Amino acid sequence: MKGYTKPALAVFLVLLADQLLKFWIKLNMSLGQEYKIAGNWFIIHFTENNGMAFGxxxxxxxxxxxxxxxxxxxxCGIGYGVVYLVKKKYHRGLVLNVALIFAGALGNIIDSTFYGLLFSESNFFQPxxxxxxxxxxxxxxxxxxVDMFYFPILQGIFPQWVPVWGGQDFEFFRPVFNIADAAISVGVILILIFQKHYFKEEKKEEVFLNNEVIEE
Incomplete structure (x- = not known):
């Protein structure tokens, strides 16, 4: 089990936090209800979507x-990828980030697969x-x-001279998301940022093996 402990713990913690928060939202908030955590910049806003990440x-x-x-x-493919990376002893940071992506994808699958059976319909009048x-x-x-994190940090109107969007409202960050979405995004972003570091050791190993073959 060596090498699996931290990825498994990361998956467990993300799923636990994601599902606990979603259950609380479903059972305590009506659709569209919101709580302002940090003024108009950080809002818990209950919404649902039928589709992909970020609504x-x-x-x-x-x-x-x-x-x-x-x-x-x-x-299933991502889960197999985590197991493969652990077995091949890839960089621990890479393994953890792929585990985050796996946990996020699994968290939203639980909603899509089972929430229709577990809950009554959420509406604008009652949880x-x-x-x-x-x-x-x-x-x-x-x-x-279930989505709930809303960060409308910047709001305004595009100047008239801006092509296509001139005169229209803009908002950053508009999508409402959940912990699972955040885990996927963090995993992908960290892999992109640290990819050279993650794959440096594997490249060195390939060079070493190639030199060994040439000498033989």
């Missing part, structure tokens, strides 16, 4: 089913109920992903 949509029931099944296949008597709001694989 992006993927149309219709068929599209929703396809996306959920695709996510399951993708997370959802867990295990409602009449059954959940959707079938297996058709649940909605």
């Amino acid at each position: 992006m949509e993927f149309g219709g029931d068929a599209g929703k089913l396809f996306l959920t099944l695709f996510r399951i296949a993708a997370v 959802a109920k867990l295990f409602p008597p009449g059954g959940g709001y959707a079938g297996l694989f058709h649940g909605k992903v």
Whole structure:
């Protein structure tokens, strides 16, 4: 089990935090309700989406089913990647970042796969109920992903001289996201930033092996 402890712990902690917060949001907040944590800059805003990360949509029931099944296949591939990286003794930072991506993808899959069965429909008047008597709001694989983090740090209007968007409202950061989305983003960004460091040792090993083959 050597090498698996930290990635497994990272996955467990991300999933635990992600699901605990989502359960609390579903059971205590009505759809669209919000709490201002830091003025207008950091808001807990309850919303749901049928699609991809950061509230992006993927149309219709068929599209929703396809996306959920695709996510399951993708997370299986990412999980295998984590195991492969540990076995091949890749850089620990790389392993942890891929584990974060795995945890984030798995966190949103739980919503998409099971939330429709577990909860009643969230609406603008009252929170959802867990295990409602009449059954959940959707079938297996058709649940909605719960989002809550909203950071409208900058708001204003594009100047008229700006092509396409001139005169329109702008907002940064507009998408509402969750812990799972954040874990995926952090994992990807850190891999991009430190990729030379992560893969430096593997390149050295390849050079060493190639030199050994030439000498033989």
